[in-house]
Amino acid sequence: MSGNHDIGGLQAGPINTDEGDPEPWQKMLTAVYGALVSRGHGNVDQLRRHLEALSKEQYELPYYERWVEAMCNLMEEKGLLTREEIANRMTALKAEMENTG
Amino acid sequence: MNDASLPEPSDPLYKIGDIVRIKVAHPPGHRRTPDYIKGKTGTIERYCGAFINPEERAYGFDGIPKKHLYRVRFDQSQIWGHYDGPEEDTLDLEIYEHWLEGKSL
Numbered sequence: 001m002s003g004n005h006d007i008g009g010l011q012a013g014p015i016n017t018d019e020g021d022p023e024p025w026q027k028m029l030t031a032v033y034g035a036l037v038s039r040g041h042g043n044v045d046q047l048r049r050h051l052e053a054l055s056k057e058q059y060e061l062p063y064y065e066r067w068v069e070a071m072c073n074l075m076e077e078k079g080l081l082t083r084e085e086i087a088n089r090m091t092a093l094k095a096e097m098e099n100t101g
Numbered sequence: 102m103n104d105a106s107l108p109e110p111s112d113p114l115y116k117i118g119d120i121v122r123i124k125v126a127h128p129p130g131h132r133r134t135p136d137y138i139k140g141k142t143g144t145i146e147r148y149c150g151a152f153i154n155p156e157e158r159a160y161g162f163d164g165i166p167k168k169h170l171y172r173v174r175f176d177q178s179q180i181w182g183h184y185d186g187p188e189e190d191t192l193d194l195e196i197y198e199h200w201l202e203g204k205s206l
Contacts, residue, residue: 002127002132002135002136006135006136008135008136008137008138009137009180009181043158045131045155045156045158045159046158046159046160046161048131048155048159049130049131049159049160052131
């Protein structure tokens, strides 16, 4: 095996094909990815590289959460944002939502 | 991803009907050939065109020269140790030329 992603032919068990519609944050994530690519901050091959480089634990996250991890790493690599800046922004947004909620 | 202004690679090495073997190699990095097909033998089903090399583009390089991509057809019974399906079942995979080696018959 060449990585956590390279699982073709392994036993997979039953596949859940009824996952429902994507949640708003999942659609937003897809849009953010499109915006990054359209501004020249990455491409599908770079995102795939980051997906494949995730740890085994991270790679077992649900599909869109795996994307989040890979995109954070891509943005750090590009020097756009750091994990710390992202975490700080999430804390601030959460506080804002609690105050207005 | 095909930009007509980019230089074309040299001519394709393989043609439809050629028998090819997928290289057995595990280089680090972003690779477009799955492990289960390495070392297996198939037949060129079609030539798909020349594309910017995603294995280079994944690292921010331009991926030039473009790489020839082929659709390679394999017998399912040859890929898996215990294949229970019909004998005539096949599997098509799109493989870049640098992952192929000619098989002498």
